[in-house]
Amino acid sequence: DAGVIQSPRHEVTEMGQEVTLRCKPISGHDYLFWYRQTMMRGLELLIYFNNNVPIDDSGMPEDRFSAKMPNASFSTLKIQPSEPRDSAVYFCASSFRGGARGNTIYFGEGSWLTVV
Amino acid sequence: SQQGEEDPQALSIQEGENATMNCSYKTSINNLQWYRQNSGRGLVHLILIRSNEREKHSGRLRVTLDTSKKSSSLLITASRAADTASYFCATDGVQGAQKLVFGQGTRLTINP
Numbered sequence: 001d002a003g004v005i006q007s008p009r010h011e012v013t014e015m016g017q018e019v020t021l022r023c024k025p026i027s028g029h030d031y032l033f034w035y036r037q038t039m040m041r042g043l044e045l046l047i048y049f050n051n052n053v054p055i056d057d058s059g060m061p062e063d064r065f066s067a068k069m070p071n072a073s074f075s076t077l078k079i080q081p082s083e084p085r086d087s088a089v090y091f092c093a094s095s096f097r098g099g100a101r102g103n104t105i106y107f108g109e110g111s112w113l114t115v116v
Numbered sequence: 117s118q119q120g121e122e123d124p125q126a127l128s129i130q131e132g133e134n135a136t137m138n139c140s141y142k143t144s145i146n147n148l149q150w151y152r153q154n155s156g157r158g159l160v161h162l163i164l165i166r167s168n169e170r171e172k173h174s175g176r177l178r179v180t181l182d183t184s185k186k187s188s189s190l191l192i193t194a195s196r197a198a199d200t201a202s203y204f205c206a207t208d209g210v211q212g213a214q215k216l217v218f219g220q221g222t223r224l225t226i227n228p
Contacts, residue, residue, distance in 0.1 A: 102147040107158035
């Protein structure tokens, strides 16, 4: 299996621009998670989906952030407009039957976002 | 707020020595997992321990869990330079939720 695939791997954008991060989960997985990692705040869960339905978006920092999962093999995280404080590594992860049942969460390699 | 908190934040040891990292959490859990992150990469699952288990081994890894103290430890024996990475504990902690909450991690450096 190819694992969780994220794109782009690196993006540098100007403040105010729209940013779209993409994720392809592992085939057959029914949970998809978006995490953000920064030095100051560590690894934060932004939102997660089960069977393409958003379950918990309490970690989404503000209305500038939105996430969608139109089908089982694709999800997007969008930031509009972007701000310098959004600079971080954004990870997509997927699992079968979720993490709380002791199932492994598989991470992508991350999208490194820099907003200047 | 973070559910798991690792201690120490950074650890530097000589190759061949054992490395011990600790994790404390706040609420009841079903399972606790440890993950590893190499610099610039995603997290990779290492080992899981369930709430009814006290100790688990996998190769050079040994994990313990003390639910009365809400703490866990990860021991890496006979460390190698390739073990240099950040190590995170992850807990569920919220009943019915399928998400994992990660601690801040311990940055482990193995000096050759």
